[in-house]
Amino acid sequence: MxxxxxxxxxxxxxxxxxxxxxxxxxxxxxxxxxxxxxxIEIHRKEVYLDIQKENHEAARKVSLEGLRGYIKRDQT
Structure with a gap:
C-alpha cells in the first residue's frame, strides 16, 4: 500500500x-x-462491497438449465 x-x-x-x-x-x-x-466506476467501499455481494448472490440463483432453456427459446 x-x-x-x-x-x-x-x-x-x-x-x-x-x-x-x-x-x-x-x-x-x-x-x-x-x-x-x-x-470509470467510482463507489464508496461499502457500496462497492454491497454491489459485489448482490452480484454474487444473483449469480448463484441462475442455473445452467435455466440458461439453456433461455438460449434455446431465443434461437427459435
Whole structure:
C-alpha cells in the first residue's frame, strides 16, 4: 500500500486519467474530489462491497438449465 501525505488543495495522479484532490478537511473527515473518465466506476467501499455481494448472490440463483432453456427459446 502506498501511503501519501497531502495538504488542502493538493492532489495525487493515478495513471494518465485520474486525479484525486483534497478539497476540504473538517475534523476527522476529508472531502475528496475525483476527476476520472465517465467509464470509470467510482463507489464508496461499502457500496462497492454491497454491489459485489448482490452480484454474487444473483449469480448463484441462475442455473445452467435455466440458461439453456433461455438460449434455446431465443434461437427459435
Amino acid at each position: 502506498l501511503v501519501l501525505t497531502r495538504k488542502l488543495k493538493e492532489a495525487i495522479q493515478i495513471g494518465d486519467d485520474i486525479e484525486v484532490k483534497i478539497l476540504a478537511v473538517d475534523g476527522d473527515q476529508i472531502k475528496l474530489g475525483i476527476d476520472a473518465p465517465r467509464n
